Amino acid sequence: MAHPLASLAAAPPVPPPWPASLGRVRAWLVHYLGWDGATARQAWIVLPSGWGPASGPAGAVPLVISPHGRNNLGWNNAVTYWQETPADGPFILICPDGLGRAHNRASDPFDQPPTNPGLFSYGYAKEIDDLARMPKIVEETLPWLKVDLERVYVLGSSMGGQETLLLGARYRNGLAGGTGKLAGAGAFDAPCDMATQCAYLTHLPPAANGANPPGVAALMLEEINSKPANVGGFDTAALFYDEKTQTHWTIGQLLNKLPLNQSLWDERSPLNYVPQLSSLPFPLRIYWSSNDTVVGNQAGQQSGKLYREIKAANANADVTQIQGAWAHSVEFVPNDQLGDALRAFGLTGL
Secondary structure, three states: OOOOOOOOOOOOOOOOOOOHHHOOEEEEEEEEEOOOOOOEEEEEEEEEOOOOOOOOOOOOEEEEEOOOOOOOOHHHHHHHHHOOHHHHOOOEEEEEOOOOOOOOOOOOOOOOOOOOOOOOOOOOHHHHHHHOOHHHHHHHHOOOOOEEEEEEEEEEEOHHHHHHHHHHHHOOOOOHHHOOOEEEEEEEOOOOOHHHHHHHHOOOOOOOOOOOHHHHHHHHHHHHOOEOOOOOOOOOOOEEEEOOOOEEEEHHHHHHHOOEOHHHHHHOOHHHHHHHHOOOOOOEEEEEEOOOOOOOOHHHHOHHHHHHHHHHHOOOOOEEEEEEOOOOOOOOOOOOHHHHHHHHOOOOOO
């Protein structure tokens, strides 16, 4: 019998061509098997445009791993946010599509996995394990390129920021299979308490662009596949549209279908990794905004709270918070706070 994820990724969507406007870099599309050993995934490795099999760098080069945000994939992450930054380092950038939890009729209440199983991974533990394999994937798929295994960094925004924090916490002393060590991590506008964030989304009205936050909350509930211990903050009457049945359901109906398991929420919430994040052997930078309306109450419940708890656990922790008033993730671009992080890590002097 085919693996439940394999059919979803058998024919990955063909991404748009690399924009000609980003001519200082060249993107290499590579493939790898996800954590299940069966599902083909894609990753974009972005390099200075002059690098290739016959003209690669003379020595080992720093690597940046960048998990993407919700409802995006690696191509969007590389093109929209990172743009031509690898040429400014220079450094290697890898933006993988990722792979969330296996969905099927037995495990998913409404049999509604995302159209691409990497869109809503939300810090799934095995996806974090895949992120820890990225240096090895770079060297296996582009064998003429040598990674500086002492200078591996992870930076991401939104869901990618959440997964950045989880990778830093779980692999703080070395990446998978001895394939390098993290030298720095930067998390931007990251949800840090997943149950609180999910409940927050159920109270938001539909957006002008057609987005329905309760529908996002439903996808989060389905991906985590459990009900948190405290559902008092959820708007149980909020509606979302189920594509498979082509009908509307309430958040309350979905919650009632799910088994109670708070530990599955804790596993994906960076706030539950304060002991690890307060003793990192590399610098951590946390960027968050008081005006973020996508990730709610960053100061009191999400990234701002995480920073305070890290410092309370260890006043000498090598963690820096950068607070602003930007809209969600707009600062994650070269001429804004992403550039600030790259300079702080010594990846670029610009």
